[in-house]
Amino acid sequence: MKINGNYTLNVTPAVFWEMVMDPNVLEKVTPGIKELKEEGPDKYEAISQVRVGPVKGNFNGNLVIKDKVPHESCTLEIDQKSKMGNVIAEIVMKMVPLEDDKTDIQYTGEAKMSGTLASMGQRIMSGVVSTLSKQFFKSMEEEIEKRDKN
Amino acid sequence: MGNFIGKSVKRREDARFLKGAGKYTDDIKLPKMAHAAFVRSPYAHAKILSVKTEEAEKADGVVAVFTAKDGCGEFGVPCGWQVDFKNGETMREPKHPLLAKDKIKHLGEAVAIVIAETLEQARDAVELVEVDYEELPSVTDPKKAMEEGAPLVHDEWENNAAFDWCIGNDRAEVEAALEKAHHVTEMEYRNQRLAPNAMEPRSYIADYDVNGDKWTLYTSTQNPHLIRLLLCAFALGIPEHKVRVVSRDVGGGFGSKIYHYTEEALLTWASKEIGRPIKWTSDRSEAFLTDAHGRDHVVKSKMGFDKDGKIVAHLTDEYCGMGAYLSTFAPAVPTYLHGTLFQGVYTTPLIHLNVTAPFTHTVPVDAYRGAGRPEATYLLERIISKGAQEMGMDPAEIRFKNFIPPFDGVEEEGYQTQVALQYDSGNYEKALKRGLEMLGYEDFRKEQEKARKKGKLLGVGISTYIEGCGIAPSAVVGALGARAGLYEVGQVRVQPTGKVSVFTGAHSHGQGHETVFAQFVADKLGIPMDDVEIEHGDTEQVAFGMGTYGSRSLAVGGSAIIKSIDKILEKGAKIAAHKLEAAEEDLEYLDGKWTVKGTDKSISFGDVSLTAYVPHDYPEGLEPGLDFSSFYDPSNFTYPFGTHIAVVEVDADTGAVELQRFIAVDDVGNVMNPMIVDGQIQGGVAQGVGQALLEEVVYDEGGQMITGSYMDYAMPRADDLPMIETDRTTTPCPHNPLGVKGAGEAGAIGSTPAVVNAVVDALAHLGVTDIQMPLKPQTVWRAMQN
Numbered sequence: 001m002k003i004n005g006n007y008t009l010n011v012t013p014a015v016f017w018e019m020v021m022d023p024n025v026l027e028k029v030t031p032g033i034k035e036l037k038e039e040g041p042d043k044y045e046a047i048s049q050v051r052v053g054p055v056k057g058n059f060n061g062n063l064v065i066k067d068k069v070p071h072e073s074c075t076l077e078i079d080q081k082s083k084m085g086n087v088i089a090e091i092v093m094k095m096v097p098l099e100d101d102k103t104d105i106q107y108t109g110e111a112k113m114s115g116t117l118a119s120m121g122q123r124i125m126s127g128v129v130s131t132l133s134k135q136f137f138k139s140m141e142e143e144i145e146k147r148d149k150n
Numbered sequence: 151m152g153n154f155i156g157k158s159v160k161r162r163e164d165a166r167f168l169k170g171a172g173k174y175t176d177d178i179k180l181p182k183m184a185h186a187a188f189v190r191s192p193y194a195h196a197k198i199l200s201v202k203t204e205e206a207e208k209a210d211g212v213v214a215v216f217t218a219k220d221g222c223g224e225f226g227v228p229c230g231w232q233v234d235f236k237n238g239e240t241m242r243e244p245k246h247p248l249l250a251k252d253k254i255k256h257l258g259e260a261v262a263i264v265i266a267e268t269l270e271q272a273r274d275a276v277e278l279v280e281v282d283y284e285e286l287p288s289v290t291d292p293k294k295a296m297e298e299g300a301p302l303v304h305d306e307w308e309n310n311a312a313f314d315w316c317i318g319n320d321r322a323e324v325e326a327a328l329e330k331a332h333h334v335t336e337m338e339y340r341n342q343r344l345a346p347n348a349m350e351p352r353s354y355i356a357d358y359d360v361n362g363d364k365w366t367l368y369t370s371t372q373n374p375h376l377i378r379l380l381l382c383a384f385a386l387g388i389p390e391h392k393v394r395v396v397s398r399d400v401g402g403g404f405g406s407k408i409y410h411y412t413e414e415a416l417l418t419w420a421s422k423e424i425g426r427p428i429k430w431t432s433d434r435s436e437a438f439l440t441d442a443h444g445r446d447h448v449v450k451s452k453m454g455f456d457k458d459g460k461i462v463a464h465l466t467d468e469y470c471g472m473g474a475y476l477s478t479f480a481p482a483v484p485t486y487l488h489g490t491l492f493q494g495v496y497t498t499p500l501i502h503l504n505v506t507a508p509f510t511h512t513v514p515v516d517a518y519r520g521a522g523r524p525e526a527t528y529l530l531e532r533i534i535s536k537g538a539q540e541m542g543m544d545p546a547e548i549r550f551k552n553f554i555p556p557f558d559g560v561e562e563e564g565y566q567t568q569v570a571l572q573y574d575s576g577n578y579e580k581a582l583k584r585g586l587e588m589l590g591y592e593d594f595r596k597e598q599e600k601a602r603k604k605g606k607l608l609g610v611g612i613s614t615y616i617e618g619c620g621i622a623p624s625a626v627v628g629a630l631g632a633r634a635g636l637y638e639v640g641q642v643r644v645q646p647t648g649k650v651s652v653f654t655g656a657h658s659h660g661q662g663h664e665t666v667f668a669q670f671v672a673d674k675l676g677i678p679m680d681d682v683e684i685e686h687g688d689t690e691q692v693a694f695g696m697g698t699y700g701s702r703s704l705a706v707g708g709s710a711i712i713k714s715i716d717k718i719l720e721k722g723a724k725i726a727a728h729k730l731e732a733a734e735e736d737l738e739y740l741d742g743k744w745t746v747k748g749t750d751k752s753i754s755f756g757d758v759s760l761t762a763y764v765p766h767d768y769p770e771g772l773e774p775g776l777d778f779s780s781f782y783d784p785s786n787f788t789y790p791f792g793t794h795i796a797v798v799e800v801d802a803d804t805g806a807v808e809l810q811r812f813i814a815v816d817d818v819g820n821v822m823n824p825m826i827v828d829g830q831i832q833g834g835v836a837q838g839v840g841q842a843l844l845e846e847v848v849y850d851e852g853g854q855m856i857t858g859s860y861m862d863y864a865m866p867r868a869d870d871l872p873m874i875e876t877d878r879t880t881t882p883c884p885h886n887p888l889g890v891k892g893a894g895e896a897g898a899i900g901s902t903p904a905v906v907n908a909v910v911d912a913l914a915h916l917g918v919t920d921i922q923m924p925l926k927p928q929t930v931w932r933a934m935q936n
Contacts, residue, residue, distance in 0.1 A: 083277045085192045112852055114285075115192025115257075116435065119858020122850070 001122070003091060003129055004108040007137040011144050013071040013095040013103045019143065020074075020093075021065070029139035031132045032059075042066065046080070050132075057082040057117075071095060076109075085115025105137070154669035154679055158825035161665045162679075163658075172399040175353035175368045176431045183355065184213050186417060186430040187272035189262040189279045190439065191254040194511040194853020195288035195301060198252055198261065198281060206264055206278040211271030214424050215279065216249070217262045222419045223248030227410050228384035229476035230376075232631040233313045233485050233507075241313045241631075244304045244509070246475035248385070248416040254283065255303055255474035256513050257855055258439030263416055265428055288511035288853035292471035293448040295508035303474055303509035310508040312472045313481060317489035318501040318569050327463035327500050331454025335537035341447040341525045342923055343471070343847040344840075345863060346518050348659075350401025351437045356417035357427035366394045367418055372403040372657050373697020376634065377410050378689050380478070385415035393418075397687040400659035404837070405517035406441045407659065408699045409478035413440075438858045443847055444518020446471035447484060447525050453533045459541060459548045463500040464492065466529065470507045473514035479699075480516045481507065486630050487621070487700075488522030493567035494530040495578040495616045495791060496552040501568045511853050517699060519837055519898040523617040531613040531903035535910070536919055545612050545907065546586055553578045553614075559884035564786075571618060573789045574891075575881045577817070582614050584877060585793035585815045594797070602915060607800040608810075609912025613904035616791040619892030620705035622784035637783035638702070639694045640710030642671070642718055644776035646763035648756030650675065650682045653779075655695015656707030657686055661894065662826045663703060667711060669822055670888065674715045676742035677755055693779050701892030704822065705788045705883065712887040713780035721776060722758045728769040729753050729761060788883045788891040792816035794835070794900035796908040805931030807843055807909055813875045814900065819883040819891030827893045832874045834897020840866040841898075842905035846924050864924075 009016060019025045023044060027036040032048040039045050042065040049058050061080035068074045078089040091109030098104055111129070113122065121128070166172050189201075203215040216222055226245040234241050250259045262279050266272035287301040294300055295310040303310055318324070328334055355368040365388065371377050374395040382390040400407060417428050432440065451466040470484035489503040520527075538548040554565050559575035566572050589610070598608045621627060624635035639655040652671055656663060668682040675682075685691050698707070719739055726744035727734040730751055737744045745752040761768065762776040797811040814831050821827050844864035848857045857863040882889030902923070909925050910918055913934055921933045 114852065114854055116858070118192075118850065118852075118854030118856060119435065119438065120861070122854070122856040123862050 001111045001113065001125055003089065003111055005130060005133055006104055006106040007133070008098065008102055008104050009137065009140060009144065010102055012101045013097050016095055016103050016105065017071045019140065025143055029136055029143055031135040042068070048080070057084040059087070085113055085117030087117065088112045107133070153673060155673045155822055157669070157823065159665055159669055159679070159823055161662045161826070162668065163662065163664045174350055174399045174401060175355060175370045178355055178368055180355065180357055180427040183427040183429055184265050184267060184424065185269040185272045186263050186265050186420070186428050187269065187276045188260040189264065189276050189281060190258045190260055190436070191250065191283070192257070193254055193283055193285045194257045194290065194849070195286040196254040196283040197286065198250060198254060199284055200282045201261060202280040203262060205280070206275040209271065209275040209278055211267035212275045213265045213267065213426070214420070215262055215264050215275070216420060216423070218247060218249040218251035223385060223412070223415055225385055225387065227412050227415055228380055229480065230380070230478045230633050231480070231482040232633065233315055233481040235313050236316060241481060242304070242307055242311070243476055246412065248412045248419070256511055257853055258436070258513060259474070260412065263420060265420060265424060290510050290512050290849035290853050291448070292446060292469040292508050292510055295471070295510045296469060296506055301511070303511055310510070312476060312507045312509055314504070314506045315485045316502065316504045318492065318503055321465070321502045321504070324463045324465045324500045324502040328452055328454040328465060331462050332457040333455045333537065333541050335453050335455070335533055335540055337449065337451045337529070337533050337536060337920060339449055339920065339922055341445045341449060341528060342841070343446040343515070344444040344518055344845050345438050345847050346404045346406035346441050346444060347437070347865060348402035348404055348406055351432040351434060352407065352411065352413070352441065353431040354414050354417050355427055355429045356421035358421040358425065360425060364392045364394070365418055365421065366396060367414060368396045369414055370400045370407055371397045372400070372407045372659055372699055373695070374657065374687055374689050375655060375692070375695045376697055377414060380410040381415055381418060385410065386419055395689045397657065400657070403659045404519040405444065405521055405699060408697065409442055409516055435858055438863065439855065440513055442477045442514050442516035443473070443512070444515065445525060446515045449529060451529055451533055453537055455537050455541065459538065459543050459551050461496055461498045461534070461552050464498050465502050466492070467504045468506070470505055471510045471512065471515050472507050473510060473512045475514050477514035477516035480514060481631065483517050483522040484525070487517070487618070488526050490569050490571045491523050491526040491616065491618060492530070492569045494527070495554055495576070495614050496534070497554055498552070498568065512849060519834065520617070520895040521700065523895065524838070524899045524902060527613065527615045527617070527899050528903045531615065532906060535612065535907045539910070539914055539919055546582065546591065549582060549612065549614050550579060556580070558881065571787065573616070574786055575884050576616070576789060576791055577879060577881050578614060578791055580879050581791065581793040581815045581817055582612070584879060585612070585795045585813050588813045588815070588875060588877060589795050589797070589811070605802055607802055607912040609798050609800065609908040609910070611796045611798070611904045611907025611909070611911055613794045613900050613907065615794065615900040616789055617895060617899050618787040618789055619701035619895070620784055620788045621700050621702065622706065622787060624783050634696065635783065636696060637781050638696055638706040638710045639692070639779065639781055640707060640714050641693055641777070641779035642711060642714040644718060644759045644762070646760050648677070648681065648759040650677065651685060652682060652711055653685045653692040654707050654711060655692055655697065656703035657695070657698040659698070661698065661703060662823070666704065666822045666826055667708065670708065671711060671715065674712065675755060676740065701790070701894035704888065704890045705886055705892050706782060706784055708888050708890065709784065709886045710780050710782035713782050714778040717778035717780065718776055721772070722755070724769050724772055725758045725761050726753045729758070729767070785885050788819065788886070790816065790818045790891040790893065790896050792896060792900055794904040796901070796904040798905065798908040798912055800909060800912045800930060805927040805929070805934060807925055807930060809839060809870065809872055809905065811872055811875065812901070814897065815877045815879060816893065816896050816900070817879045817881050817891070818893040818896060820880060820889040821878065822888070822890065828876050830893045831876050831897040834895060834899070835874050835901040836866050836871055838898045838901030839871060839905055842902045842923055843870065843925050
């Protein structure tokens with residue numbers, strides 16, 4: 001399944017970068033995340049619970065951030081296992097600076113699913129991914145607002 | 151006689167079904183019964199690195215967890231048909247293990263069985279079994295499976311071929327005739343993979359009884375004796391006389407419940423291990439993943455015509471997917487149940503079919519309603535219509551030109567085809583004429599023309615099918631690779647009071663045998679239907695049997711019963727002659743009594759029955775009792791045929807297809823119960839329409855099934871179908887005592903190409919000559935745009 005989209009945030013690429021690289025922020029903004037344990041540099045163990053239409057499940061697995069070009073781009077490698085199937089995804093995230101200290105986050109990648117997730121969820125998955133992505137950026141916005149207030 | 155045969159007697163079994171009183175396997179609850187759930191692979195192809203069961207074993211209510219390491223099923227489940235390679239190499243037959251040990255070969259393959267006090271506990275504990283896999287590349291498409299470098303399903307062989315096979319005339323001769331043909335029509339398409347979707351999912355209860363060291367397996371199968379044989383002699387190696395297989399009410403099979411499945415054998419094994427009965431019932435998602443699928447042919451075909459539209463030659467190459475293992479009948483489906491029907495109803499002088507049957511990383515493929523014959527019919531009926539379209543001929547006219555002339559198989563000999571079979575009797579023109587008359591063909595063409603001018607897309611599709619039912623005789627199918635006989639057993643036990651118990655080896659899973667069999671038994675014996683009980687589906691009641699598939703029940707099973715009735719009447723006549731003090735040859739049997747011809751001296755069936763069991767005044771030397779069992783091995787297949795006509799309207803804006811009329815004129819030989827035959831035809835048509843318009847199992851590139859629920863696998867619904875207009879012609883089968891041919895599959899065989907032909911006809915003026923099934927609106931719309 002192809003994943004792509006974009007979202008404009010009210011921060012500069014540098015600020016966004018700093019936030020994304022902070023596991024505490026990631027843990028707060030990523031939908032469904034229950035726990036994010038730092039396992040090594042840019043490597044996390046993630047435990048999450050996601051409800052996807054007719055199927056819901058507990059996931060755990062790895063999240064790796066690689067190909068880092070600070071303030072410009074990075075690649076997320078996600079490998080999550082669950083009883084309803086596994087997800088492997090690789091997403092390239094680009095941060096394009098806009099006027100007024102804004103940043104357009106552009107992401108593109110591919111996800112592979114197996115098991116019940118694939119047989120039951122594939123059809124609705126792209127919708128789910130887009131919902132989850134929106135949630136991620138909305139939460140990010142909230143974090144930015146909180147941060148601005150402080 | 152003749153009170154019941156040919157009458158639409160209401161189905162006796164429906165009283166219990168309508169009241170919810172049917173007894174399906176899942177309705178059975180045994181004392182101390184445990185429940186099973188399976189750990190299944192989320193990958194199509196993977197190495198199993200480790201299986202950890204400790205957590206699951208400790209979970210609430212768990213009785214046992216077994217994996218391949220526990221020694222279950224050293225032999226695996228067997229395949230029942232052997233088709234060797236053309237070069238003589240033996241068919242490649244991989245072991246089909248009850249649980250995967252080192253490697254996963256298809257999505258949903260079981261790795262472990264969890265047995266617990268309740269189903270919920272078993273399912274919860276399944277989540278606690280940890281399996282570590284290493285996913286490997288997979289191949290699910292039969293043609294791609296044969297490409298250089300395709301991932302191997304079984305490492306022990308250098309490629310994925312299970313076997314290859316051909317039938318018909320010499321290939322070079324067929325090719326030469328195609329070279330010289332006036333016109334050659336070509337087709338390349340996929341006969342898509344279908345999921346069987348019986349309303350009742352598969353369900354098994356295995357019950358080991360330490361008292362006597364015996365097993366009982368309650369199973370939703372179409373052939374209990376065959377399951378017992380395969381289970382005992384192959385899968386588990388346990389003594390056949392210690393195993394009872396019970397299969398009473400079964401909610402649909404369509405072929406998918408013929409086969410011996412791994413779960414049946416595994417439960418039987420595990421029941422002895424834990425010393426308790428165990429139940430497993432598939433849920434719908436498991437059914438999509440693990441019931442044997444149907445079809446899956448990739449086809450490339452050429453048909454040559456002369457300038458008058460007469461077929462001169464037909465050449466086809468196919469890749470027919472077997473799935474990861476060879477299911478019970480799988481090798482027979484694209485070969486002896488498929489290639490042997492390539493003559494169709496036409497006089498084609500030269501035919502050649504070449505089949506390559508590869509393994510793929512998918513659930514096994516096997517017979518599904520029609521089994522090989524819908525695939526043959528689809529090809530023939532599409533390509534002849536396409537040929538007519540390309541040559542500017544009428545699709546009815548081209549068929550009339552090519553039909554085999556009528557023959558009754560009695561006065562005129564049976565028709566010898568180019569592909570081994572000899573047809574029994576047929577009158578193909580008559581069925582088409584009747585179909586065209588019911589439609590009002592000429593008027594329809596005028597209406598279609600007018601509609602087109604208004605932008606309305608109407609189309610008509612014709613299919614003139616033939617099929618082979620009641621596969622037989624045993625010696626022939628044995629020579630073709632069957633590892634079983636294909637006879638049937640029928641026992642008629644007259645009780646002392648004249649009531650009759652009939653035990654049949656045929657199996658009813660919706661067919662209505664309890665009604666139809668009782669109709670002809672009552673008529674032949676001249677007694678009320680209420681005095682006849684039909685028993686099936688229990689190996690301890692029924693002596694033996696081969697079950698029900700291939701529309702064989704009445705033609706083969708019914709004939710076995712008739713043989714026993716003949717023996718009953720013959721012995722009864724001896725008793726009657728003794729009682730009436732007359733010579734046997736002076737007696738006639740009519741309306742349930744033996745009468746001395748020309749007198750009013752008679753004795754009833756009931757009195758003779760009683761005498762047989764209370765033999766005080768009895769013929770000397772004659773054994774008491776009135777109970778006969780017979781094996782009937784037919785001399786040939788039967789060949790039902792007919793004409794199906796579909797009328798469709800295609801929405802010019804969206805490509806949506808509306809089936810407006812469906813006409814089915816079927817010749818199934820003599821008819822015992824017209825209502826039941828109509829019902830069979832209607833149900834079959836619905837399934838055939840399902841394939842044409844809606845149904846398809848899709849695996850993605852990673853081997854994941856993306857049509858694993860009714861959200862993505864579209865089944866036909868009532869509002870997809872018009873009222874199906876049925877009629878019949880009757881050409882009796884000349885070689886069985888009832889003159890019947892079989893009606894179980896005809897609907898599914900004839901209908902699919904009729905619908906596709908109709909859609910192509912509706913779009914013919916746009917230059918459309920072919921569309922790939924299923925004809926989803928987007929597929930049709932795209933065809934219209936090109």
